[in-house]
Amino acid sequence: MDGPHPPSDLPTELLIVIAFAMVGAAAFERLRLPPVAAFLLMGALIGPGGLALLDDPARVQTLAELGVIFLLFEIGLELPLERLQQIWRRALAAGGLQVAATLGCVLALGLALGLAAPTALVMGALVAMSSTALVMRLLAERGEIDAPQGQLSVGILLFQDLCIVPFLLAIPILAAGAGGSAFRVGLQLGRAILALALFFAIARFALPPLLSRLARLRSREVFTMAALLVVLGSALAAEEVGLTLSVGAFVGGLVLSASPLAPQLFSEVIPLRGVLLGIFFTAVGMLFDPGAVAESWRGVLGYALGVILLKLALVAVIVTLVLRQGLRLGILTGLALAQTGEFSFVLAAVARDAALLDERLEQIFVAGSIGTLLATPFLMAVAPRLAAALSGLSERSAGELAQAAGGLSRHVVLVGFGLAGRTLARVLRAREIPYAAVEANAVRVAEARERGEPVVYGDATRRVVLERLGVGRAELVAIAISDPLATREVVSLARQLAPRTAIVARTPRVQGVDDLSRAGADFVVAEELESTIELVSEALRRFGTPGEAIARFTAELREEGYELLRAPPGVILDPWLSELLETEVAHWVEVPGSFARDSTIGGLEVRARTGATILALDRRGVLTTNPPPACAIRAGDRLLALGPSESLERLRALLAGGAPEAPPAPPGREGPA
Secondary structure, three states, rough: OOOOOOOHHHHHHHHHHHHHHHHHHHHHHOOOOOOHHHHHHHHHOOOOOOOOOOOOOOHHHHHHHHHHHHHHHHHHHHHOOOOOOOOOHHHHHHHHHHHHHHHHHHHHHHHHOOOHHHHHHHHHHHOOOOOOOHHHHHHHHHOOOOOOOHHHHHHHHHHHHHHHHHHHHHHHHHHHOOOOHHHHHHHHHHHHHHHHOOOOHHHHHHHHHHHHHOOOOHHHHHHHHHHHHHHHHHHHHHOOOOOOHHHHHHHHHHHHHHOOHHHHHHHHHHHHHHHHHHHHHHHHHOOOOOOHHHHHHHHHHHHHHHHHHHOOOOOOOHHHOOOOOHHHHHHHHHHHHOOOOOOHHHHHHHHHHOOOOOOHHHHHHHHHHHHHHHHHHHHHHHHHHHHHHHHHHHHHHHHHOOOOOOOOOOOOOEOOOOOHHHHHHHHHHOOOEEEEEEEEOOOHHHHHHOOOOOOOEEEEEEEHHHHOOOHHHHHHHEOOOOEEEHHHHHHHHHHHOOOOEEEEEEEEEOOOHHHHHHHOOOOEEEEHHHHHHHHHHHHHHHHOOOOOHHHHHHHHHHHOOHHHHOOOOOOOOHHHHHHHHHOEEEEEEEEEOOOOOOOOOOOOOOHHOOOOOOEEEEOOOOOEEEEEEEEEEOEEEEEEEOOHHHHHHHHHHHHHOOOOOOOOOOOOOOOOO
């Protein structure tokens, strides 16, 4: 025989698929490349066009389609409805325009190239989708989830994910329309809508009570089987009423997303979903035919470049002109979304089965999509430099929009006018400290100017904008934007323009502290570390550490640039920092309402029993300093006590009616004086 004999049994085929998928995913993980691309490439390697270890991808793909069912169920189950309510306007505007514009552009191009209208629409839907898994992961690694481009990307991705359901519903309608009348298409559409409504109603009233009853059995095995039954049952039930398996799984997950059982369902489904999806994308890659791709290399290259350039251009125009967020943000968001996504492959498989995609178009789509997925990490890496270069073309207009800071000097230049910027501005106004602010969100600028705030529109990463704000004459530059890349650029530029001006910046991640310090920031507020400091402070406060000691401790942590918090896990607390918490401090101690007896300081033997010294007594605003031992203590009094944290804790226990252990005797003495 000329080549390797492909296995004929399904278990052996699955073993080969899973083994190669695992190796490819591990290799791509080390290279920080998307695992979806690894699965596709491994499928091409072991498929008929590669090593021919498997000769019939259809056998594996039958099982792999279960991965799609589990994926759609999980998407419906995990759909962040609260998040959607927060960003629905932006998601609807940006995502809706992006999807509609992509469909229109690809449809027009497809018709010009001679494609049938249904096929051109399918290609438009394939191009419109982006990779949620890949983009979210890259944004998280770069610390840009909460940056403006991250929030815009998440909103658009969420809208795209929701579009998979109408896209899947449209496939059989387009297939019917390819060879039928308008009446038949309308009838098919009506049936699909009626079936969807019927299925949703049945699932809404049948699934939650069933799962609640099974959950009361408190059996992990029963609930696991119930989870699998719900996923597969909802998919098959939907198919019975004329919908697709994927739509049924999505609706089933969506119905159960509001159930208190949703977290447990998610934990049961996600492990199996990961394996099945790996099998699915590997099976899709097995359809890859190197010979056919070589013949159509111009189409593959055109598809990949077309997807990147089209989505970059459309998103940049929408963000810049419709949302009025600036060209820089449009370019960053457009490059993040410039690829085809996981759902595109799901949609392509359904379209192929419906005879809406021929083999040549499918090969172009698969190969070109792999290219866009592999290119995305590199595109996002060069996005800041490309955005700076392209947005520089509009530097003049930005400079004209940014009004000069007049004759201000020794003022504050405030970059960003979100929540943090507005709060700082409010404090500056209260202290009558002059400031000039710049914001890249035109809507936010308009609202601020209506209130009479000195805020101008512009991109602070541009030199001309900072110059117009008088950064060289400023006392302080406060950078309050959530984009870590733009923050570093502004810090560096401000330091060049104003070597002697103090610069304060914030960063969401620990890694940003050193980067911003090297760029020229005098003080960096690390949000992740500040939350850690607050957590430590509250824990110390709960165990009786005086507020003054905590304040000194946290001040030193900040003064040292968070060195302790960034130290390796095995490094112990520096002794001098620990001493800050042990030093004697004066602290007010409340006498609780349960303190019902009249006792004196001497009668309670405060010094002997706690080690604390009473410096003053406050009774309803009347202050008695250095109270004598005969001074009475009553409920509601406040005592100013001096001593280490342990002594103050003993004093609180004594006042609460407890019996604190006596403090250790001083050296050379047997007991209390």
